Amino acid sequence: MVPVWEDLLAWLFSLADEYGVDPVVYAAIYLGAAPLFFASLVWLVRSLRRRGPIGLPLLSSALFFSLPTLYIFVAGRNLPPWVYAVLIGLAVLGVLLTVRRVREQLKKA
Numbered sequence: 001m002v003p004v005w006e007d008l009l010a011w012l013f014s015l016a017d018e019y020g021v022d023p024v025v026y027a028a029i030y031l032g033a034a035p036l037f038f039a040s041l042v043w044l045v046r047s048l049r050r051r052g053p054i055g056l057p058l059l060s061s062a063l064f065f066s067l068p069t070l071y072i073f074v075a076g077r078n079l080p081p082w083v084y085a086v087l088i089g090l091a092v093l094g095v096l097l098t099v100r101r102v103r104e105q106l107k108k109a
Contacts, residue, residue: 012027020077021071022075026071026072029067029068030067030068032067033064033067037061040061040064044057044061053101055097056098056101059090066087066090069087070087
C-alpha cells in the first residue's frame with residue numbers, strides 16, 4: 001500500500017482512541033461535507049462579487065468545514081476547550097444572522 005494511504009488510515013483510526021468516535025462515520029461525514037463546503041465557497045464568492053450579503057454563505061462555509069469536528073463535539077470526547085468556544089461562537093453567529101435576515105424580510109413584506 002502507498003505510504004500516504006497508510007498514514008491516512010493510521011490517522012483516521014487513531015481518532016477512535018483519541019476522541020472516542022467511529023472513524024468510518026467520521027470519514028463519511030468528512031467526505032460528504034467536502035462538496036457542500038466547496039459549493040458554499042462558490043456561493044460566498046458570488047455574493048462577494050455581487051456585493052451582496054455574505055453572512056449566510058460565510059456561515060454555510062464554516063458549518064460544512066467544521067462538520068467533522070461537530071461530530072466529535074457531539075459523539076466524542078477530549079476536544080480542546082478552544083474548539084468548544086469556536087463551535088459555540090459559530091452557532092451564536094448563525095442564530096444572529098438568521099434573525100437579522102428574517103427581520104429584513106419582514107420589513108420588505
